Amino acid sequence: MIALIILGILVLAILFAVSIYNRLVKLKNLVQEAWSSIDVMLKKRHDLIPNLVETVKGYATHERETLENVTRARNLAVGADSLEAKETAEKNLNQAMVNLFAVAEQYPDLKANTNFQQLQSELTSIEGDIEKSRRYYNGTVRENNTLVESFPSNIVANMFKFEKSTFFELENMAEREVPTVKF
Secondary structure, three states: OHHHHHHHHHHHHHHHHHHHHHHHHHHHHHHHHHHHHHHHHHHHHHHHHHHHHHHHHHHOOOOHHHHHHHHHHHHHHHHOOOHHHHHHHHHHHHHHHHHHHHHHOOOHHHHHOHHHHHHHHHHHHHHHHHHHHHHHHHHHHHHHHHHHHOOOHHHHHHHOOOOOOOOOOOOOHHHHOOOOOOO
């Protein structure tokens, strides 16, 4: 009888561990899926920026430094291979884009250009999609990290080497700083 009770407790413990393991796998996959969504949105953004720069070039020929900074920041963002590198590169790209739009404000003809308006509208839409994707990603990271760190799931997580994920934080530089434009 005692052996049967011990066996029952052991079976329950194994089922509990399997349940935790499956939740850890599910959350790991959700984090990867969420990151993939962010990556797709960032690629759309990166693909749109050269068109925007070319449109501005036609109107603001003496703003070479600003345009080069945007292009350089975009190339660094495209080439970033780790989450931390992407985060840093995207912050720099955000700042470069703020400066680009500040330059665009100096050219009424450019602001009235249909192509520029369409590109700016698409970029705004993509920025909103990136924000939504980032929130979803960070939510799944939070759930994953909570499970990896909480007792008793941390025991299973450590046994199978599940690790915490990194949050993806992008500050909206436009909200934090007034851009400086040098002529």
